[in-house]
Amino acid sequence: MPQPTAIIDLGTNTFQLLVATPGNISEPLQIISQLQRPVQLGLGAMETGILQNDAMDRALAALTEFKDVAVSKGCKNTQIHAIGTSILRRASNTQQFLAEVDRRLGIKIQVISGIEEADLIYHGIYHSLPQPWNPISLVMDIGGGSVEFILFEGTRILFKISLELGGLRLLSLFQQDVQFHSSQLAELQTYVLEQMKPLFTACAEHKPSVLIGAAGAFETIWDLAHADSPGSVIPPASELVITQFYQQKKWVQETDFEGRQNIKGMKAFRAGILPYANVLIATVLEKLSIENMWVSSYSLKEGYWFLQNK
Template sequence: MRHRRLALIDMGTNTFHLLIVELPEPSHQQPVTLLRTKVGVRLGEGGISKGEIAPAAFERALHTLVGFKEEIELHQVTEVRATATSAMRVTRNGPALAQAIFEQTGIQVEVIPGEREAELIAKGVRRAVPLGTQPHLLMDIGGGSVEFIIADATTIFWKQSFEIGAQRLLDKFFPDPSGVFPPEALAAEQDYLTTVLAPLAAAVQQYRPVGIVGASGSFDSLADMQLGRLRTEAELPPSTVLALSSFRASYQQLLSLPHEQRVALPGILPMRADMLVVASVLIDLVLKMTGVTNMQTSAYALKEGLLAEMLEQ
């Protein structure tokens, strides 16, 4: 009989991910990863703050999905799940992009709400990091939205999605990222985030998380900077401990260097060099808010959560 092969596509505001796995028989064994790849599509670039997907980004998205479709056919996939998040959730032409993708590839895109996104991220993170019985703060900084979840290994205590992703913060506070992040922009971003994240501050007071787990690209980049080199998708372990001292050093570098020198830092993907500045301001604020000193990354997020959910069923 043919094996069940799943393709899971996560269409984020910055990055599109494709994960292809084979489900073994009997089903209690672990799925086998056949392909794990990502493409920096920058779907939110030049438009998300105006509520639309820019024409160039629209084209990049279509082109990427056509490429994913080739991989899916090559790997003889039997089932495809594609989810889209913030950029397609809030833009006027998000539905048109979903329609164009369906017409060109036959892939049906499911645009999911922020609450559902947070739930799936928690499921994904739990596959990478043993959370145990104490509450942890899980965070996923996307290009369009940021999800915060307070959870342990079995329970989600609180979750919320905020439309304050790195592309939005970049548009708002650092529209010309060629130079150094101006001190007044830093102060403005900190003030803005403090106001917007009041619900998170209240939840942190209530549940007192003991650690932070960061999923997604910004955290991967910070872990790569700590290592001093860029790791490929295949090299990433499920989780990496991010030393506070390393984060502080990276944060200072990011704040003090212009774009040219940020891009040249070891471990940085050029596409992330600017977003990482505004994302690190957010991480720094959350560290202060929680008083937490241990932080780790999770290489697993939404698509692994989707996989976990499908395996449960």
């Protein structure tokens, strides 16, 4: 059996683990294990710029679990790669956190830029799509701290940008309590449109016809659409019905936080962020008049894996 590689994505909201080996031509990625934990490393740090002690404790607990799983699947320390993203780019005490993780677990976290993050996301998405994939497409990855956009045509990246519009970021800016207030919708939409101006300029030139959502909130949209099909597993890439998305968006927006947590198919830790993610998605669809939307279950960690296993 080929030697497995473990990739850990330290997101602002969610930590994720992928352990995989090279497969065959039809399935180049053979997944051995996948885990995700709602660490919320950015909680409190969005407002203060400082990673909070309880958040770092949750992060260390998740990383300890991830390392144990990776080692149990045959990974050596040198085959465990950890990637830090938005909140670790911004927090003033990131270096102390990285040093503590290295001291306790021997894991060296690589903090990457938003543009490097976009590159990895593209590589993950591209490998998930049915080939040949010809339409000019826009990838959108909604994280907790940032949102990455990548315009591409086949193997050519046309434009990429990382914007500080992640779910936890918007929640910290616009949420007064645990509820999503529709009275703030106009202000939220105005803010989002302003931040997305560079993206819309690029899209006016390249005219994408497909929006491809990377994991996260888009997986939740898929989960809600398939909640009545027990045992359904999201494939690497799948088309989403846009009219169904708008129906979901409406009742998610009209449901209070407690109600959203109990929606069939909803992961509880996504309940707070999903209304904001839906606003971002709808803004892109409407502003660019896109009528085709896909979701990919691949993203940063898969992209990193493919680059490690060329």
